[in-house]
Amino acid sequence: MLQFTDSLTGEKVEFTPRDPGKASVYWCGPTVYDDPHLGHARSTLAFDVLVRYLRWSGYEVCAVSNITDIDDKIINRAAAEGSSEPEVAGRYEASFIGQMDRLNVAHPDLRPRATEYVDRMVEVISDLVDRGMAYTTASGVYFDVDGLDDYGALVGRSVEDLREGAGARVEVDDDKGDPLDFALWKAAKPGEPTWDSPWGPGRPGWHIECVAMSLHLLGDGFDIHGGGDDLVFPHHENERAEALGCDRAFARHWIHNGMVQVDGEKMSKSLGNFTTLNDLLDTWDPRALRLLVLQTHYRRTMEVGSTTLDQSAAALARLDKFADRMAAADLPETGSDADVVDRFRSAMDEDLGSPQALAVIFDAVRDANRALDAEDDDTAAGLHAAAIELAGVLGLELGAAAAPARDVEDDAAAAEIDDLVDQRLTAKAAKDYGRADRIRDQLTARGIVLEDSARGTSWHRG
RNA sequence: GCACCGGUGCCCGAGUGGCCCAAGGGGACGGCCUGCAAAGCCGUAAAGCCGCGGGUUCAAAUCCCGCCCGGUGCUCCA
Numbered sequence: 213m214l215q216f217t218d219s220l221t222g223e224k225v226e227f228t229p230r231d232p233g234k235a236s237v238y239w240c241g242p243t244v245y246d247d248p249h250l251g252h253a254r255s256t257l258a259f260d261v262l263v264r265y266l267r268w269s270g271y272e273v274c275a276v277s278n279i280t281d282i283d284d285k286i287i288n289r290a291a292a293e294g295s296s297e298p299e300v301a302g303r304y305e306a307s308f309i310g311q312m313d314r315l316n317v318a319h320p321d322l323r324p325r326a327t328e329y330v331d332r333m334v335e336v337i338s339d340l341v342d343r344g345m346a347y348t349t350a351s352g353v354y355f356d357v358d359g360l361d362d363y364g365a366l367v368g369r370s371v372e373d374l375r376e377g378a379g380a381r382v383e384v385d386d387d388k389g390d391p392l393d394f395a396l397w398k399a400a401k402p403g404e405p406t407w408d409s410p411w412g413p414g415r416p417g418w419h420i421e422c423v424a425m426s427l428h429l430l431g432d433g434f435d436i437h438g439g440g441d442d443l444v445f446p447h448h449e450n451e452r453a454e455a456l457g458c459d460r461a462f463a464r465h466w467i468h469n470g471m472v473q474v475d476g477e478k479m480s481k482s483l484g485n486f487t488t489l490n491d492l493l494d495t496w497d498p499r500a501l502r503l504l505v506l507q508t509h510y511r512r513t514m515e516v517g518s519t520t521l522d523q524s525a526a527a528l529a530r531l532d533k534f535a536d537r538m539a540a541a542d543l544p545e546t547g548s549d550a551d552v553v554d555r556f557r558s559a560m561d562e563d564l565g566s567p568q569a570l571a572v573i574f575d576a577v578r579d580a581n582r583a584l585d586a587e588d589d590d591t592a593a594g595l596h597a598a599a600i601e602l603a604g605v606l607g608l609e610l611g612a613a614a615a616p617a618r619d620v621e622d623d624a625a626a627a628e629i630d631d632l633v634d635q636r637l638t639a640k641a642a643k644d645y646g647r648a649d650r651i652r653d654q655l656t657a658r659g660i661v662l663e664d665s666a667r668g669t670s671w672h673r674g
Numbered sequence: 675g676c677a678c679c680g681g682u683g684c685c686c687g688a689g690u691g692g693c694c695c696a697a698g699g700g701g702a703c704g705g706c707c708u709g710c711a712a713a714g715c716c717g718u719a720a721a722g723c724c725g726c727g728g729g730u731u732c733a734a735a736u737c738c739c740g741c742c743c744g745g746u747g748c749u750c751c752a
Contacts, residue, residue, distance in 0.1 A: 240752070248752090255752035284750070367747075369677065374748075376676075394749065418750045440752030441679085447750070470679080471746060507687060507699065513680065513745055520686050523700040530699090533714060567688050571698035581715055585706095645709055652711080663713050670713095 214269065216563045217511060219444065219466040220366055224563060229435050230464060234272045236430040237263060238463070240422060240439035240447070241277040241323070244304035245285040248311050248489050250472045250516055255440045257502055258469040258510040260317045260607055262438070265560050268605045276429050277320040279305050280421060281327050287404055297405050301327075311489045314498045314616075316607050322429055326421040330407045333416045333424045336458060337396045337409075345457035346396055349387040353397040353411055357390055360453050366466065367445035394450055396420055419450040427460060437463030441470055470513045492521075497615055499608055500525040506566040506606055527574075531603070534577045535611035538596040543589050548598035552576045556602045566606060573599050629660060633669050636662075 214227040229235050239259040242252055256277075263275045281301035290300045305325075326333075337353055340346040345359045357363045363371055375392055395417035400406040406413040426434060439448060448466065455462035492501065501516075504524040508514035552572060559568035580595035603610050632651050639648040652662055655671070662671050 242752075243750090251752040253752085258752090367678085369748090373677075376748095391749090441746065442751055444678090445747055445749095450749090469752070471752080473745070503699090504686080509688075511679090512687090515686065517686095520700090523686060526701085527699050530714090537714075565688080567698070571688075574698055578716085585715065640709080643709075649710075656712095661712065664708075664711085665713080 214561045216467060219468045225465060229271065230433050234274070235266045235436070236274050236434040237436045237438070238276045238426040238430055238434060239437070240443055241279050242308050243280040243283045243285060244301045244308060245283065245289050246304060248308045250489060250492070251440060252308065253311070253315060253489055253501060254472050254505050254514070255469050256312055256317050257315060257505045259438050261506065261566060262467070262564060263318065264605055264607055265564065274430060275320040276322045276324065276426065278422060278425050279323060279325045281305065281325045282405065282415060283418065291403070311493065314493050315502060316498065316609065324425045324429065326416065329421055329424045330416060332428055333420045334409050336420060336424050336454065339458045340396065340454065343457065343459070347389065348411055350399065351387045352395050352399045352414060352417070354388055354393040355396055355450070355453060355457065357392040357453065360457055363453055364449065366449045366452055394419070394446065419447055420454060423451050423454045427455060433461035433464055435463070436465050436467055438467040441468045444468055469510045473513055473515050474517055496521045496525055497528060499614070500528050502607060503528050506570055509567055510564060531577065531610050532612055532615060534581065535600065538580065538584070538592065539611065541584055541589070541592070543593035543596060546590065546593040546597055548601045549576065549594035552595060552598040553602065569602070569606065573602050629655065629671060633662065633671060637669060
């Protein structure tokens, strides 16, 4: 039985879905104003694994993740580059999806866009106004935090506490009755995209889109709402306030993933330790990043850097070699080793313990290799099947065939290298090892690594 | 400043009262393989006590208090 930490209570809860056998999951997708970064990757991977695991566990899952395609930053970007908001949003939505595809992230069942939900947002806001939970000013419509008993419950702070912090740091907007109140609808400003509303032309505030979309697509009291830790406040707190302000049951459970650090520091553009995902995935196999993410528990802060990526790439290479070795061994067809599967399930059921789950897989790999060495093909087959199946549950496909295609080598250079490799083999056959080694050294100096095997010699760039 | 989260071997990182004299991965070392290597497989060592100082307990990496360090949040960043 799956248990996970519900960030609303901070306690582990047993997952008991609203509808038996079904799981409804919503997590916050990106605001598409720039290329995705490591943080997006980690968060998306975390929920990808959650969804995959729920499915594998037998749940019928409906997974929803949004695209926020209207927002201050998108407007600013469009203005800065002299293009339009839809153009900016479209470009970075495509960028996001493209990078997530490289990471083998399963597409959510539904991927709603904020701009497609403005009417429904207006409905939610109207409801809040009718119920006296929100008020109108010249600059827009604001949510009245005092109307809700447990505002601050998600972030674990009292209204007074939050107000103190807000008063200390935030410019209080004259229009707002309380510094904690937040905009549901922003009145139109020159040059900004606008939609019609009962309060005049304008655009939706933040937070509101996720409420409109999640409740519409998954229904009241859906199971799990997730996102990065940094969204807990104010984003998720405010979403919750909006839904509860309408007297509607919101997410039954909340799951938040930890942040990413680079070299022990906050990852940010200004620190210059920031690699775009795109560049990173050009340099490392996307599966190495997934493996790295899985090796850290999802709630913890994790370290990403060239060192840790290299380490994961090495581990991945071992898994690929394992898969290839077993595939070549012509093992009997068999199901996954039941004990390994059980241990994997125990690990994942315990707050999605992917690090331990991975340990189970690595143990199976070692044991399968040992079994194959001992010519115990039946044992090897069951362990191999389990390792492949369970890695798949985590979104990892193994084997050289699963690795991304390398850049096509320059034909002339490749032909020359092939020729040298042949010459070396000839020398070896003649037991002229001095010459064979000189050729190998020459190739090594060019960054070419040779691998001899019973089937001949292959080479790759080191 | 306030709040929350974290500090575990050379590195990444599990573990949150006894099953821990602490998983797994990387690296190191040794063996097998090889003409020798590389790759691969197997194995071994490595934390003198899990940031520092107190305390609770029969028992703590795990709970409490203080301190140091890192991160996140405090109006729009996953």
